[in-house]
Amino acid sequence: xxxxxxxxxxxxxxxxxxxxxxxxxxxxxxxxxxxxxxxxxxxxxxxxxxxxxxxxxxxxxxxxxxxxxxxxxxxxxxxxxxxxxxxxxxxxxxxxxxxxxxxxxxxxxxxx
Amino acid sequence: xxxxxxxxxxxxxxxxxxxxxxxxxxxxxxxxxxxxxxxxxxxxxxxxxxxxxxxxxxxxxxxxxxxxxxxxxxxxxxxxxxxxxxxxxxxxxxxxxxxxxxxxxxxxxxxxxxx
Numbered sequence: 739x740x741x742x743x744x745x746x747x748x749x750x751x752x753x754x755x756x757x758x759x760x761x762x763x764x765x766x767x768x769x770x771x772x773x774x775x776x777x778x779x780x781x782x783x784x785x786x787x788x789x790x791x792x793x794x795x796x797x798x799x800x801x802x803x804x805x806x807x808x809x810x811x812x813x814x815x816x817x818x819x820x821x822x823x824x825x826x827x828x829x830x831x832x833x834x835x836x837x838x839x840x841x842x843x844x845x846x847x848x849x850x
Numbered sequence: 851x852x853x854x855x856x857x858x859x860x861x862x863x864x865x866x867x868x869x870x871x872x873x874x875x876x877x878x879x880x881x882x883x884x885x886x887x888x889x890x891x892x893x894x895x896x897x898x899x900x901x902x903x904x905x906x907x908x909x910x911x912x913x914x915x916x917x918x919x920x921x922x923x924x925x926x927x928x929x930x931x932x933x934x935x936x937x938x939x940x941x942x943x944x945x946x947x948x949x950x951x952x953x954x955x956x957x958x959x960x961x962x963x964x965x
Contacts, residue, residue: 744892779959780942780956780959783953783954786951788951826892826893828892836944836946836952836954837898837906838885839895840893842891843891
């Protein structure tokens with residue numbers, strides 16, 4: 739049972755477009771992480787958000803943690819083909835930062 | 851490169867058999883976690899080992915078991931394989947901190963197919 743629901747499940751866009759991926763839960767998390775996973779590889783950590791309402795930027799990627807720490811979003815500006823991959827959010831409860839509850843994933847494809 | 855290596859990369863077994871998957875942690879990391887990722891889904895937490903002791907377990911039956919060795923490498927054993935065990939098995943190492951900024955470094959996984 740996935741406690742974190744991501745939407746959309748699939749997204750196919752053209753280079754230069756903007757997109758937002760959502761991660762929602764009924765549970766409160768002490769922190770939330772975003773990962774990108776490419777075929778044949780393990781997930782790679784992009785960012786960790788800890789404080790409700792926190793916003794972090796990583797180049798063209800903007801991550802936000804909801805005020806109640808139950809949801810998060812990932813916004814990509816001017817997507818590039820190199821952004822293609824599976825994006826996963828993962829929540830951690832207090833004191834268990836390395837025992838993650840992963841979301842269902844959003845598969846992004848960016849074409850030229 | 852995360853410094854976490856898993857072997858084998860691919861494995862085919864038949865229902866009822868037993869399998870052992872291996873993971874070598876990143877240097878300096880004393881904690882290893884195992885995750886199961888079924889096709890089209892996010893990874894699910896199986897269990898974690900910290901300094902050779904089990905330190906938390908997800909919703910997996912006892913036929914999933916593990917070991918961590920003094921050098922912090924780890925094994926995942928699955929007995930009486932079922933078709934639904936077909937998945938990518940991921941190992942992740944970390945430094946063992948409890949802080950929210952604890953980082954996990956994942957290996958590339960072992961793709962297990964049960965026929």
